[in-house]
Amino acid sequence: MARQMIRDVIRDTIDAEMARDENVIMLGEDIVGGMGSPGGPEAIGGIWGTSGGLWAKYGSDRVIDTPISESAIIGAAAGASLTGKRAIAEIMFADFIGVCMDQIWNQVAKFRYMFGGKSKCPIVIRMPYGAGYNAAPQHSQSIHAMVTAMPGLKVVMPTTAADVKGLLTTAIRDDDPVIFLEHKALYGLKGEVPDGEYLIPFGHARQVTQGDDVTILATGMMVGFAEKAAAQLAQDGIGCDLLDLRTTSPLDEEAIMDSVERTGRLLIVDEAPPRCSFATDLSALVANKAFASLKAPIEMVTGPHSPVPFARELESAYVPSPDKIVAAAVKAMSYRRG
């Protein structure tokens, strides 16, 4: 067990997999940094510090710094992965999926299906996402709903240092395409990381807190906020069953059903805007499959139907907060059928 920052766990995990399998390669903008500059390569190692030292160790054929061309980055990673490599592509901000979505949605996600099950494309697309940096509307978005909706993709949203190691290792070794979403505000977070080989299977939620009154479902940054809220609610005698879903596709339906059947109340926390979101996805699942157990309306705490604004006051009003989560839980608890 070592205590590490998430950004370092990512680099070390990629390093271990590159050492283990020579077919693993990386592509992205500035993942080496300094190519063609007076200062020379490895001047930076990724603007998020998630690939430092890898170019020096594995060279330009495996750690590939690219021009600003996201469609070509994903296309190149896809073509390499279709032909025997295992490519890890970094899109610097998840918001940039807008310029390369076709390659993800109509190519990578559909290859195997279109080709009658006769191909594999073991690609991992890493995308830093989320608000918290006052990075304004085009650099703060959460895109998990969009990719979760795409058949053919697996979608991972780790929240702890240990989970980052276990889930990224699984992602790199998975033969299906994986979207690996890293919350920007979590890169600096430290946590205990198991030594040696460590894999966490997809589709298994993590139980964060246990309780019998209300089920809270969250992912990414929202897990920590929900945990804060749960602690406060516990003081008021409200027991929260908080699940960190870890992967949105596949989804741990069983854990969700077990919990809701026990609590009868559901609260979903999602950083993204409300329409056609992952929050509505979970609500619809429960409203169909666990309706009989529901004692109260399904509550959702999400971002508003607006872009993510810049100013500190606006961004913090935009993002769900522990207080809003507490209020929603209390609302669910105080509901009485008229």
Added chain:
Amino acid sequence: MARQMIRDVIRDTIDAEMARDENVIMLGEDIVGGMGSPGGPEAIGGIWGTSGGLWAKYGSDRVIDTPISESAIIGAAAGASLTGKRAIAEIMFADFIGVCMDQIWNQVAKFRYMFGGKSKCPIVIRMPYGAGYNAAPQHSQSIHAMVTAMPGLKVVMPTTAADVKGLLTTAIRDDDPVIFLEHKALYGLKGEVPDGEYLIPFGHARQVTQGDDVTILATGMMVGFAEKAAAQLAQDGIGCDLLDLRTTSPLDEEAIMDSVERTGRLLIVDEAPPRCSFATDLSALVANKAFASLKAPIEMVTGPHSPVPFARELESAYVPSPDKIVAAAVKAMSYRRG
């Protein structure tokens, strides 16, 4: 009142608006057809036949045929609309949003917000969508969830000839960006169209059938299927309250609530895959706001979590059918709280 095919209604409506306002322009691939060819311009007038004759009437400065460059098509339409034009952009298949999503999502949808409310971008983006042509995974998709989720966009999904005229006129005169989704399989459908100026405000659902037993919500192609199902269910004494939502953003929440409070049962029909979909959006809305009225689990009939397959047998198994809708309604009716 004239009886017209939807493809002709689209052309005539654009024609009327271009005649009315010289700032209205059109851009798209082959919307003239034959540019730079021996046969010469207007050899076709749009592969869907929705712009025939317009180039001859309005010329190359207003009916602009473009290279195959969807990002530049949307960008050009956006830049023109930011500076005083009202551009109608045609993306030949909605599936191609993958190559131009940034311009729609991070530019057009966010301009006004990012610019502090000091700009307007009256653009209409027309996108033929949906299955039914055995056009295989990359030419058959329904993308309404993706765009409904994007704050800043309005999303229209007309189903009748009359609604196409009323909603397209409203869209072209609207000062906000509008995504206008045309189901490919409906272009040939005929219907009565009101003469003269005809506008339908956004956010007002159309009541298709009335009934007190189960509420059915549908859009586009699914409305006709649901209507068939409702007729069959009526024979078995099940009264369906079928709403054609017309616009997914804004959404007619009031009509939905009124109906569900009356029927206590909800069935949602959506051609798209199930995850993070418009179906789940509607379900979550009702599970939160009309929970007390619900007598049964919320049923959804949607496409499966897969791409749209090519073969006739596969595509028809993929798309929701009247039979599946009937079965789901019967299921909702026969539910008894354990």
Added chain:
Amino acid sequence: MQHSREALIQAYRQMKTIRVFEERLHDEIALGEIAGFTHLYAGQEACAVGVCEHLGPKDYIISTHRGHGHCIAKGCDVVGMMKEIYGSSDGLCKGKSGSMHIADINKGMLGANGIVGAGAPIAVGAGITAKSNGTVSIAFSGDGACNQGTTFEAMNMAVVLKLPVIFVFENNHYSEHTGESYAVGAESMTVRSAAFGMKAIKANGIDFFSVYDAMRELIEYCKAGNGPASIELDTERFYGHFEGDPQRYRGKGELDRLREERDCLKVFRTKVTEAKLLEGADIDAIDAEVEALIERAVVESKAAPRPTADHVLEDVYISY
């Protein structure tokens, strides 16, 4: 042109197979036998075959919406292709793909593609693998696709990474209904490609030998580690953009003239017979063979099993 008799017979058989495959599809589609959108390759055979006769299974190609010719030239099973287009579960892609997405990874054929311009970036990735194998990666594109941003990005990235990728632009002078002279703003797509920093040449896309010789040079160039190259092939499309296209953009008598003067199969036959490399009889024998093969493909396809509802959710994932 120093080609062995076997090589010439093989090249002709491939071109003829594509031609008959497409002509037969044209008829079958008219009969309403076949669903979906089909884009026929007839007229451009010398391009696909002139390129692919140089390639082995570890060389990669990626194709376009007009992919049948590339598939056949790269060795995809013709009967399996026909079954796919007929929507059979025995088809090369189990009826999931139809005409527009046929692929056979084991043959190095990375797929026809319904998204114009999507192939070039993927070919760059195959070029990364090719570089480590000492093989090459080929991106087929059209005169319309060359204007798509993805194609430009791919060209620049291939140059930056010095990859063995060859961008083959089949200029059949139309993108759907639009003339190439309208949509390509540059003096030519070749001049434009050259300015990206790659070797860029042209060849005669209705002459197998012109394409074949030019490609030999480019493949040697790329395998020698010089980075990517591009080639523009002047060729012709004999049918509509898609089946059902009224082709009003054609000039008067254009199609008859093309069939008469610009048919790559006639050009080939004349060249090899005049040069006494093959007899007319050799060619007639291949024609008969090919006709029989395609006839069998159609007969088997009509009888082939159809997929069932339970297939819809198969092959979305390897494991989920």
Added chain:
Amino acid sequence: MQHSREALIQAYRQMKTIRVFEERLHDEIALGEIAGFTHLYAGQEACAVGVCEHLGPKDYIISTHRGHGHCIAKGCDVVGMMKEIYGSSDGLCKGKSGSMHIADINKGMLGANGIVGAGAPIAVGAGITAKSNGTVSIAFSGDGACNQGTTFEAMNMAVVLKLPVIFVFENNHYSEHTGESYAVGAESMTVRSAAFGMKAIKANGIDFFSVYDAMRELIEYCKAGNGPASIELDTERFYGHFEGDPQRYRGKGELDRLREERDCLKVFRTKVTEAKLLEGADIDAIDAEVEALIERAVVESKAAPRPTADHVLEDVYISY
């Protein structure tokens, strides 16, 4: 260089305003006063001002993530910009945009843009309007953005539609941490632009007069209906890519040398004083004015009102 005294003073004031604005931001950011990502324009002033001094409010420009200089040069209110960057509800964009999206449509400034390459297509659309107004549309891009597919598409479309669009590429030799020589595979971005079928020239991006004269020629050319043009400006970025950048990609002593030898403000001052067009005193007077303006902007920004939660849902739509 036949410039009126007023014109020279105006040009210098604009450049100096940008410089002081950016240097002050650099200090304020170091104090933790300002949130978000900020990309400073200092060093490139001659580019923005050399271009925009030709333009009126009906001429359009679209900018990049490094937009402050373009905004100021196009006439955006400097105090409103500073307030925006400070996140005030009195800011030019009500605190919604911050540094990366500042716009003022009435001034013909269509926005800084956080998406690299997104501006060029939008400039093509403004070019459609400009064509009907007899004005021009300018797309500012960098040496990194020139490799994005959207930029290439925009260039081709502008040529096809013969629009009065000028693609201004500010080559500051870096895209984030990557050298231009690595990311641009072509011999030069100018050679590449020319091959798209447009007039493409270079100018000295640290010399206002070089930029200004070259732009006069291009604007006349575009307004005459010749279609688009492009210009590459050789210039320098004085700060990091973003504030906080360690700049390890710089050469030894590079920054000092740039400040010493490649400062467009020094170049301007030397030229105009040696040519006796302005006195040192004139310039010192402007410097003082500008310092005072920026000081006021900062003081007012710190005191300016902050937005409140109820603003979040404002201006998503005009009506909904």
